[in-house]
Amino acid sequence: MPIKRVWAPQIDFSVLRRELRLPGEFPADAMAEAEAAAREGRLTGADRTDIPFVTIDPASSTDLDQAMHLERRAGGGYRVRYAIADVASFVRADGALAAETWVRGQTVYLPDGRIPLHPAVLSEGAASLLPEVERAAVLWTIDLDADGAIAEVGLERARVRSRAKLDYEGVQRQVDAGTAPEPLALLPELGALLARRAADRGAVNLPLPEQEVERAGDGWRLVLRAPLAVEEYNAQISLLTGMAGAGLMLRGGVGLLRTMPAPKPEAVDKLRAAAGSLGMPWPAGASVGAVVAAVDPGTPRGAAFLDQAAELLRGAAYTPFDGAPPAETGHGGVGAPYAHVTAPLRRLADRFATEVCLALAAGEPVPDWAREALPRLPKAMGDSDRLAGAANRGAIDLAEAVLLHDRVGETFEAGVVDRDEPRGNRPPGGTVALDEPAVRARCVGDLPLGERVAVRLTTADPATRKVEFEHAG
The missing domain is CATH 2.40.50.140 (Nucleic acid-binding proteins)
Incomplete structure (x- = not known):
């Protein structure tokens, strides 16, 4: 579906900052800690700077959480190396900066600027996986068999060096031309394989175009942007890592899962009825995920069907456990147990979940500061999720109202x-x-x-x- 653009006039989004009481500048003591940590560098772990990682993000992003390298395994299958910014190396557990991140919960995005979880000196500087500089990372090495199933998971602190900061549109052009760089050449093949596996296990992925407010000269425009194929492939690598993290936690008996109830049978029946009324095919025996994956969101009926399908994805939560696994371990959208471990620069929970995984992978006790935080994280993340959602919806509602005011x-x-x-x-x-x-x-x-x-x-x-x-x- 092509990008749709219209011009919008000047819009003052500061009203949302005041109304939602979004944080402003970081407290002086938190800022001092961040600046000191940035100066010290905090490089630890194995030297993996020989691996030619690259990052893929929106073109304007500088808070880079993830860097990737993909290769074939000898004898068949794939090796996924996924380097994640090692934020815990920069944030003292009992410090002022850590306390401020609990207040914020996550980075909140508004059209006129972000309200970051961490100061820019870290999130866009010393802790970000920027190109051609050594950075502290938590490195996931995930070996897959030829069918895309996880064969082995490794996890370590490491020093890495990304070779390039790539953006989605540029990578999509390279993929289409068959010129994607070596670390990413396998991304379309592996991403498509993982997406098929996800559909087979009942995962539900909604490829809905997103409304966004973008700067246009001195004003703003409202954009309807359909996701690119490489964004879906990239998301599959992140989901794979989250499933690997959840597996470590469940085997180790401690962790923080991102859970969502499986769609209820009556909700699936309702969606199947909607498919019939909209003329959308639902082959006998096909899963919800497979049906949704075949829908064209660029058609009115396809968009309506996906809007109805969104009703299946309700009840997401953070679920901590220490000892016996929780009653609910799965994520209905992913179709498997899943954990947030790939965005610690932008999401508070990932810093603690990653530390749990590092300890479990090494056969060591989970640090007390991480273990003791787990029961507190569901409320902190729930509050910040609601705030981020209100900011996003408020910005779009304001842009729509201003844009249409004279019409x-x-x-x-x-x-x-x-x-x-x-x-x-x-x-x-x-x-x-x-x-x-x-x-x-x-x-x-x-x-x-x-x-x-x-x-x-x-x-x-x-x-x-x-x-x-x-x-x-």
């Missing part, structure tokens, strides 16, 4: 992606998605799911960030 009364063509469940005296309606501008909003009226309809804009209020349409007949 109340106009009629647009839109696809119906959801219908409201009947509720009391509430008028019938649902959610519609416009192509130009890339807006999703509530619409009042009797809406045919998965069809294109004419809708009239009735409300676009920047003050309340509310946008609403009515069915135009």
Whole structure:
């Protein structure tokens, strides 16, 4: 699906910072600790600088958590080397910086700038896996057989040196041309294999285009961006590492899993009924994941079906355990036990989960500072997840309202992606998605799911960030 762009005027996002009480500057003592840690360098572990790692991130990113190297194994299969920024080497467990990261929980992104989990001197400097400099890393070495199943997992602290900072669009062009660099040449093959394995085990991946607010000259534009194939392949490497981490934790009897209940049978039945009404094929015996993977999100009916499928992915949580495994160990979206261990620069939980995995892999006791933090992390991460979600949704709602403010009364063509469940005296309606501008909003009226309809804009209020349409007949 091509990228859709429209121009937007100037927008003041500072209202969201005030309303959500987002953190500002780091406290002086936390900042001093970060600057001291950056000066010291903190390089430890095995020398793995001979491995030609590369990073893949959005072009503007400088907080680089992961670097990758892929190769074939002698005799068949694959070797995945995944270097993760060793943030714990820079953050003293009992220090002021550690305390501040508990307040923040994760990096929050707004169109006009990020609110980082760690000071930029670390997150965009000494701890980031920037190219052509030695960096401290936690190195996962995951051997897979020819079918993509995990054969062996190794984990160590190491010194690494990335050779290049690559971006998704550039890598996609190289993959399409068959010129991807050696560390990534296997990414399409291995990523596709892992995606097929995920679908076979019932994982549900929703390839929905994302609404984003981007800077455009002195103003802003609203963008509907479909994920590139290499983003999915890259995500599969991260998911593979998270599954390897969960396996270490479950075998070791301590850890922090990212869990989600499997879709309930009645929810799957409801989705199957929606597929029938939308004319979406559901072959006999096909899993939800396989059906979803075959859907084209660029069509109105495909977008509506995926919107319905999102209802299956509810109830994600962080689940700590110490001793017997928890009652719920799986993640319905992944189709397997899974842990967050690949983004410690941007997510608090990963620093502790990684330290647990390092100790278990070495057959050593888990450090007290990491073990004792596990029960506290679900609340800290839950609070920060809600805050990050509110910031993202608020920014998009504000951009939509500002963009459409002068167009109340106009009629647009839109696809119906959801219908409201009947509720009391509430008028019938649902959610519609416009192509130009890339807006999703509530619409009042009797809406045919998965069809294109004419809708009239009735409300676009920047003050309340509310946008609403009515069915135009």
